[in-house]
Amino acid sequence: MNNWLNKIQQIFYPYTCFICNKAGENELDLCGQCHKDLKKMGPVCQICGIAMQSKQLFTCGRCLAKKPHFDSITTLYEYDETSKQLIQALKFNSKYNCARTMGKLMSEHFQLNDTLPDAILAVPLHKKRRRERGFNQAQLIAQHIHQQLDIPLFNNACTRTINTASQTTLKAKERRKNLRNAFSYNSLQIINSIAVIDDVVTTGSTANEIARTLKKAGVKHVEIWGFARA
Ligand SMILES: [Zn+2]
């Protein structure tokens, strides 16, 4: 475990609530109150993780009509004002502490799973985008999950080979087309199960295309672990 890095971080960056600036609690950069303000996901589709009206239904109509390439998407929180602040502080203001907080919350959640994946990897950014931003926020979160859960982190196994246009204005079908073959996966090891780490999951089309790529390369089980669901 790479705990010395955490210890150094704690000395130079004491846990402080990123929302209200009070002292952080439970080794998080969140105070107790702001932590409570993060809204946990309610009933969701067991496959794509999208919010559902009722707990009685397990699979949404879309997944029933066409099974996605990933096995499941699990996200912790709704993408509301609080989770958005955390994600944007990391992404646009380089508040790296947010990554350790998101990584810790995700580790605490996923360590309760019956089985953990053989490896994790972060949703890759195209190198041009990464150069512009200076870092990949999903990678920073994945680094913390790797340390806390002791699961191998496959840093460079999956790359984004096409710098896709912004997805936000595109319709579902256009998104899928836009993403087709945008990723490549090369690993010398045979890995049966992988969890793909993302900060915020929207339609799941990125997750689906990564899962398609990994499965084509022989990975049997692909799950997506996200911090928030838009
Ligand atoms: Zn606070």
Ligand SMILES: [Zn+2]
């Ligand atoms: Zn679904």
